[in-house]
Amino acid sequence: MSASVAGLVLQADSGFIARLLENANVPYADTVGAAITFVLVAVGVYVLGRATIVPLVNRLMKARSLDTHARKPLRKLTGGVLGFVSVAVAFAFAGFGSILTALATIGAAATLAIGFAMQDVIANFVAGVFIFTDRPFRIGDWIEWDNHSGIVEDISLRVTRVRTFDNELLTVPNSDLTTGVIKNPVAKDQLRMKFTFGIGYDDDVDKATEIILAEAEAHDDILDDPGPSVRLVELGDSSVGLQSRIWIANPSRSDFVKTRGEYVKAVKERFDAEGINIPYPNRTIGGELAVEGGALAESVED
DSSP states (O other), X not given: OHHHHHHHHHHHHHXXXXXHHHHSOHHHHHHHXXXXXXXXXXXXXXXXXXXXXXXXXXXXXXXXXXXXXXXXXXXXXHHHHHHHHHHXXXXXXXXXXXXXXXXXXXXXXXXXXXXXXXXXXXXXXXXXXXXXXXXXXXXXXXXXXXXXXXXXXXXXXXXXXXXXXXXXXXXXXXXXXXXXXXXXXXXXXXXXXXXXXXEOTTSOHHHHHHHHHHHHHHOTTSOSSSOOEEEEEEEOSSOEEEEEEXXXXXXXXXXXXXXXXXXXXXXXXXXXXXXXXXXXXXOOOEEEEEOTTSOXXXXXXX
């Protein structure tokens, strides 16, 4: 008896709720339902993307051996794209097609306006992406460009920060590093250095060559393979130029300067000990010579 009474009560309640919905403003109910659908779909797509897309992107970055610092902005970019996609999919599922179209139109117009106003920023952003993908240099590398040089300290999607050898910090727009030529002397495991020694015309070229090679072979930081070599490269006004070509391993700016300085000093001391002359360069001076107390003026050259 009690069960039948409960059933009657439920039927009465159902009828009351149905009449209430019939009398209520149905568009509001549809809007609430669409809003709930929007939130659920947006959250679901975003969570699913975080669980699948983000790990995939991380594996791809590790496969390309990107530095830890380089991965951070790419992760932020991935999260932003994922959020935009989640909102777009949620709009579609919630039936807000007209709103999505309007937002797309407004977004396109805003993008066009912002694009004109921020051309340099966008160019630097795109250049930063290319730096991360092409990897012309890494943090800690010694690079040279446009009469500048230094050690890369930080790489972001907009700028690269370089510490010069005078301890100055340069903040360089990424587009400057992708539109010009970048020299990276430490990109490979070995680096060749060249230095031209000038000897007098009366000195023995073969003897000087032997000294240059011997000092290269005696230096611990100069490689035997590839071995050092010497070439006669010029006959100057006052000297004969012998160019030494040597190789060092695991190059860095400090190694480069230290090794070259020690090597050149050793060759100079051997030249002095063996009586090989390093002549002073000749200079030609043109002008007028006037003699006081007379009318003589003549052109001279020295």
